[in-house]
Amino acid sequence: MGGRIASMIADAEGVAGVVCMGYPFHPPRQPDRLRIDHLKVMRTPTLICQGERDPFGTRAEVSAMQLSPAVRLHWLPDGDHGFAPRRRSGTDAAANLREAAAAAAAFIRSL
Numbered sequence: 001m002g003g004r005i006a007s008m009i010a011d012a013e014g015v016a017g018v019v020c021m022g023y024p025f026h027p028p029r030q031p032d033r034l035r036i037d038h039l040k041v042m043r044t045p046t047l048i049c050q051g052e053r054d055p056f057g058t059r060a061e062v063s064a065m066q067l068s069p070a071v072r073l074h075w076l077p078d079g080d081h082g083f084a085p086r087r088r089s090g091t092d093a094a095a096n097l098r099e100a101a102a103a104a105a106a107f108i109r110s111l
Contacts, residue, residue, distance in 0.1 A: 003048070004035060010044040017045040017111045019104045022081050025057030025065070034065070042068040047107040049100040051079025074103040 003020030010018045026033050039046075046068075052059040052075050059075050067073075076096040078085035083096040 007042065007044075007046060008038050010046070011038075011042060015044060017047070017107065019107060020046065020048045021100060021104075022050060022054060022083070023048045023057065025062055028055035031061055036065055036067065039065075039067045039071050042070050044070060045107075045111060046071045047074060047104060048072070049074045049076060049083075049103055051076045051081060051083050051085075051096070053078060054081045056081055072107070074100070076100060 003018075003023050006018050007020060007023070024035055026035060048071065050057060050059075050062065050073060062073065076083050076085075076099060077091050078089035079093075079096045082093070083100060084093040085091050085096060
């Protein structure tokens with residue numbers, strides 16, 4: 001819940017930005033129970049690194065959501081909630097972790 005809580009208090013605390021390494025857009029297998037009300041109106045620059053097949057919000061599901069322009073998404077190829085892809089994907093968890101770290105570093109430099 002770290003990314004969720006951090007994103008919920010960011011505007012009130014006046015932080016420069018938020019990086020979420022995976023976000024629980026909804027509970028697994030419950031896409032109708034969204035946890036995004038604050039993300040719709042968020043003012044703080046936010047980067048969410050998310051696995052494309054994360055059970056807390058897949059790329060297809062999240063792409064249909066109306067999020068604030070302050071919220072940026074970085075999709076990790078075939079990643080689950082821990083960013084691990086399936087073996088047949090042609091990539092591995094270490095590559096996805098490196099990609100997430102590079103995206104976070106670029107985001108932080110842009111603030």
